[in-house]
Amino acid sequence: MSDFVIIGAGPAGISAANESARYGVKVTLIDENNLPGGQLFTQTHKFFGSREHRAGVRGFQIGYDLIEEINKLNVDVLLDTIVYGISADMEVKYVTEGSSAKSITAGNILISTGALEKPVVFKGWTKPGVMGAGAAQTMMNVHRVLPGRKVLMVGSGNVGLIVAYQLKQAGADVVGIIEAMPSIGGYKVHASKIRRIGIPILTSCTIKEAKGSPQVSSAVIVGVDKNLREISGTEDEIKCDLVCIAAGLKPFDELCWLLNLEFKYINELGGFVPVHNDDLETSMKNIYIAGDAAGVEEASTAMEEGRLVGVAVAQKLEYLSDRQAEKLKGKINDRLKYLRLGSFGKKRAEGKKKLTSISK
Amino acid sequence: MKSKVSNKSNAGIITLGEFKKIPGYPEEDDFSKGPIAVIECDQDIPCNPCEEICKYGAIKVGKPITNLPVLDAEKCRGCLKCITICPGLCIFVVYRDYTDKTSLIYIPYEFSPLPEKNTYVDVLNRRGEKICKGSIRKVIKLAGSNKTFVIGMEIPKKFYNTARHFEF
Ligand SMILES: Cc1cc2nc3c(=O)[nH]c(=O)nc-3n(C[C@H](O)[C@H](O)[C@H](O)COP(=O)(O)OP(=O)(O)OC[C@H]3O[C@@H](n4cnc5c(N)ncnc54)[C@H](O)[C@@H]3O)c2cc1C
Numbered sequence A: 001m002s003d004f005v006i007i008g009a010g011p012a013g014i015s016a017a018n019e020s021a022r023y024g025v026k027v028t029l030i031d032e033n034n035l036p037g038g039q040l041f042t043q044t045h046k047f048f049g050s051r052e053h054r055a056g057v058r059g060f061q062i063g064y065d066l067i068e069e070i071n072k073l074n075v076d077v078l079l080d081t082i083v084y085g086i087s088a089d090m091e092v093k094y095v096t097e098g099s100s101a102k103s104i105t106a107g108n109i110l111i112s113t114g115a116l117e118k119p120v121v122f123k124g125w126t127k128p129g130v131m132g133a134g135a136a137q138t139m140m141n142v143h144r145v146l147p148g149r150k151v152l153m154v155g156s157g158n159v160g161l162i163v164a165y166q167l168k169q170a171g172a173d174v175v176g177i178i179e180a181m182p183s184i185g186g187y188k189v190h191a192s193k194i195r196r197i198g199i200p201i202l203t204s205c206t207i208k209e210a211k212g213s214p215q216v217s218s219a220v221i222v223g224v225d226k227n228l229r230e231i232s233g234t235e236d237e238i239k240c241d242l243v244c245i246a247a248g249l250k251p252f253d254e255l256c257w258l259l260n261l262e263f264k265y266i267n268e269l270g271g272f273v274p275v276h277n278d279d280l281e282t283s284m285k286n287i288y289i290a291g292d293a294a295g296v297e298e299a300s301t302a303m304e305e306g307r308l309v310g311v312a313v314a315q316k317l318e319y320l321s322d323r324q325a326e327k328l329k330g331k332i333n334d335r336l337k338y339l340r341l342g343s344f345g346k347k348r349a350e351g352k353k354k355l356t357s358i359s360k
Numbered sequence B: 001m002k003s004k005v006s007n008k009s010n011a012g013i014i015t016l017g018e019f020k021k022i023p024g025y026p027e028e029d030d031f032s033k034g035p036i037a038v039i040e041c042d043q044d045i046p047c048n049p050c051e052e053i054c055k056y057g058a059i060k061v062g063k064p065i066t067n068l069p070v071l072d073a074e075k076c077r078g079c080l081k082c083i084t085i086c087p088g089l090c091i092f093v094v095y096r097d098y099t100d101k102t103s104l105i106y107i108p109y110e111f112s113p114l115p116e117k118n119t120y121v122d123v124l125n126r127r128g129e130k131i132c133k134g135s136i137r138k139v140i141k142l143a144g145s146n147k148t149f150v151i152g153m154e155i156p157k158k159f160y161n162t163a164r165h166f167e168f
Helices: A012-023 A038-042 A059-072 A133-141 A158-169 A189-197 A253-258 A299-316 A322-339 A342-358 B028-033 B049-053 B081-085
Strands: A003-008 A027-030 A075-078 A079-087 A091-096 A101-111 A115-117 A130-132 A151-156 A173-179 A201-203 A205-211 A217-221 A236-239 A242-245 A249-251 A263-266 A270-273 A287-289 B036-039 B093-094 B103-108 B120-124 B131-140 B147-157 B165-167
Touching: A003 A012, A003 A342, A012 A027, A012 A038, A012 A059, A012 A075, A012 A299, A038 A059, A038 A133, A038 A299, A075 A287, A079 A130, A079 A249, A091 A249, A101 A299, A115 A133, A130 A133, A133 A242, A151 B147, A158 A173, A158 A189, A173 A205, A173 A236, A189 A201, A201 A322, A249 A270, A263 A342, A299 A322, B036 B081, B049 B081, B081 B093, B081 B103, B103 B131, B120 B147, B131 B165
Parallel strands: A003 A027, A003 A101, A027 A075, A101 A287, A130 A242, A151 A173, A151 A242, A173 A201
Antiparallel strands: A079 A091, A091 A101, A115 A249, A205 A217, A217 A236, A263 A270, B036 B093, B093 B103, B103 B147, B120 B131, B120 B165, B131 B147
C-alpha cells in the first residue's frame, strides 16, 4: 500500500513526488527508464523562462537537480519498471525488468506519462531512416549515437528547429527543414539560429516519399498550396539518409483510456486529453494527471502541474491544512499563469480552460 | 538544399527594417560609444534571464515577462554576459568602430571544434549566405557561461548590421 503512486518520472512526476514527500506523504515513483528525468535528459539546450523556472539552464542539468532533490527526500523510486494497467480498485500493476509482474495498491495515483510523437504517413514512411525527431534526439543526446549523416527535418515547430540544430551540433549535415504551413511553427529565435548557420527552411512544402532499399537514401519533397494540396511539378529529390518527423506531440494516456476516464479533444493541447479539475484530478476520484499527459506543453509547466498535484494530495491526506494548501496552490497557479502568456502560451491557456470548465 | 519549391520564405529572418522597431536594437548613434548589445528578440516569449544577468541594469523586461527586452544604450558596457545566457542565442555585441575600417562582432557559439584565434573565416549573414571574409579575434569562455562560448570576429565595417555567423 502506498499513499501516492506516481507513474512516469519526468519533470511532472518528479516534481509531484518532491512536493508531496516534503510534507510527509509516502510516495512511490515509477519509471520505465533506468534514470528518472523523462524528456529532460534529451535536452541539451538552455531553457526559456525566468529564474524560478531555471531559465538559461540546460534541460539535462535541471534533470540532475531534480534527482538530487528526490534523493534527499524519502521517496520510493522503482526504475526499469513499466506500469501496464490500473484496476478500478486502485491497484497499480507493473513489471520490473528481469522480474515477474507485481502490483501495489495506491491511495492516490498520478499519471504523468508524457507525450508521444505524431507520425506522418507517406510512401516509404516505414523504411529504416525515417524516425521521430524525439527519437533522433534521444539517440544522439542520451545514447550518443548519431542516427544519420544527412538529415531532412520535416516540421518547423520548436522540436523540429531544436533537434535540427542539435543534429548539426552533433556533426550531421542537415540539408533542410520543410514545413507544410506557409510559416514556421516554432520560435523565431530558434529559426534564426538555423538560418544563419546555412540550413534552409522551406515553407509550404511537404514530404511525398522516402526512397531507398531498404535504408533511406533520398526523399521526394513537394510544394503545397494553402489548402495543403500538393502542387504537381514541384517535386524534388533530396539526398539524405535520415528523415526526421517533427509533426507535433500528443498526450500519451493509454493508462487513462484503460481506466475509461472522460476525454475531450483539445487541438491546442495535442489531441485527446483527460478532463480534469483545477487540482488536476480526473473524472475518476483520486486519479490525477499532470505534464504533457494532461496536454502537451513544456517542462516548466509540467513541473508546476506536478507541484500542484503534490500539494493537492498532501492536502487530501491532511499533511497540509486547507489554508496552507490553498496558499501554496495560489502561488503555483500564478506562476503557471505567466508561463501561459504571450502568443504561444495563450493558445495553451485557452485549451486548458476548455478542459477544466467541463469538470466544473 | 536547392529545390524547385520556392524558398523566398523569410522564415526566421528578421529584416533590418524590422530590427529598427525592436526595443533591444540600439539606435544608429549608440554604436559610436563602443561595444554594445544588440538584442534580436521580437516575440512575446515568457523569458527574462537577460534582464537578470545584466548587472548594469541595461536590459529591462519587467512585467509581464512576455515584454520584449528594452536596451538602455547609456548603461550597456558591452560586457558580453547577456550573450551567453540568452536561451534563444539571439543577443550579439557589436563594436562598430573597432578600427577605422573594421567592426568586431561578438556572437554566441555552441559548436565544436572552436575556431582558433586569427583564423580567416567566411562570414555569414542572417540567411547563412557568405558575405565577406573575416578574422577570429577573440575566443572567450566567460565564467558561468555554461558551455556557450563567445567568439569575436573582425569584419569589414559595412557589414556590422548583417554579419551574424561564420564558417571555417
Ligand atoms: C525537442 C524538445 C525540446 C524541448 N524543449 C523544451 C524547452 O526548451 N523548455 C521546456 O520547458 N520544455 C521543453 N520541451 C518539452 C518538455 O520536454 C516536456 O514538456 C516535458 O518533458 C514533459 O514532462 P512530463 O513529465 O509530462 O513527461 P516526460 O518528460 O515525457 O516524462 C514521462 C515519463 O514517463 C515514463 N512513462 C511513460 N509511460 C510509462 C509507463 N506506463 N510506466 C512507466 N513509465 C512510463 C516515460 O518513460 C518518461 O520517463 C521540449 C521537448 C522536446 C521534445
